[in-house]
Amino acid sequence: MSEAVGPAWYAVQCQPHGEARAALNLARQGFDAYCPRYLKTRRHARQVRSVAAPFFPRYLFVNLDLASQRWRSVNGTFGVSGLVGPRDHPSSVPEAIIAALRAREDENGYIAVTHPAERWKAGDPVRITGNNAFHGCSGLFEGLNDDERVRVLLDLLGRKVRVTLDIAALEPV
Numbered sequence: 001m002s003e004a005v006g007p008a009w010y011a012v013q014c015q016p017h018g019e020a021r022a023a024l025n026l027a028r029q030g031f032d033a034y035c036p037r038y039l040k041t042r043r044h045a046r047q048v049r050s051v052a053a054p055f056f057p058r059y060l061f062v063n064l065d066l067a068s069q070r071w072r073s074v075n076g077t078f079g080v081s082g083l084v085g086p087r088d089h090p091s092s093v094p095e096a097i098i099a100a101l102r103a104r105e106d107e108n109g110y111i112a113v114t115h116p117a118e119r120w121k122a123g124d125p126v127r128i129t130g131n132n133a134f135h136g137c138s139g140l141f142e143g144l145n146d147d148e149r150v151r152v153l154l155d156l157l158g159r160k161v162r163v164t165l166d167i168a169a170l171e172p173v
Helices: 019-028 071-076 095-103
Strands: 008-014 032-034 037-044 047-054 059-064 080-083 125-128 138-144 150-156 159-165 170-172
Touching: 008 019, 008 071, 008 095, 019 032, 019 059, 019 080, 032 095, 059 071, 071 080, 125 150
Parallel strands: none
Antiparallel strands: 008 059, 008 080, 032 059, 037 047, 125 138, 125 170, 138 150, 150 159
């Protein structure tokens, strides 16, 4: 983050679950606000739905010219906790970061996010790593659990045993 001359993007910390409210209120004041969002899978009562969620919970970006705009009013906006950085001069976010985020958006304005488990399909061989009882064992990837953990089928003592692990504990064979 660096000091900017002319219009630049700045990070804004929002109140909990207040990103949409803050963006709306900033837009009403004439500020250009950007809140990157993605589609999150929500499972509840045997139903699976995709809902919009902020890519950076509690944060959004606003394009400001500190020399010509009344930027201090951003801090008093309903839904905003404050600009990120020193009070007298907030820190800018490089334009390349905003451009990279916007480049990843689909036609509906959501950032495309792939789940780490999507790199495997059922039946793919995997090896278990990490600090757990099955370290070094090989097995077959079965799928993703409801609670964002993965199921792996291991061959232990001549039997097939299903274990549930954190996705970070797997590597391809």
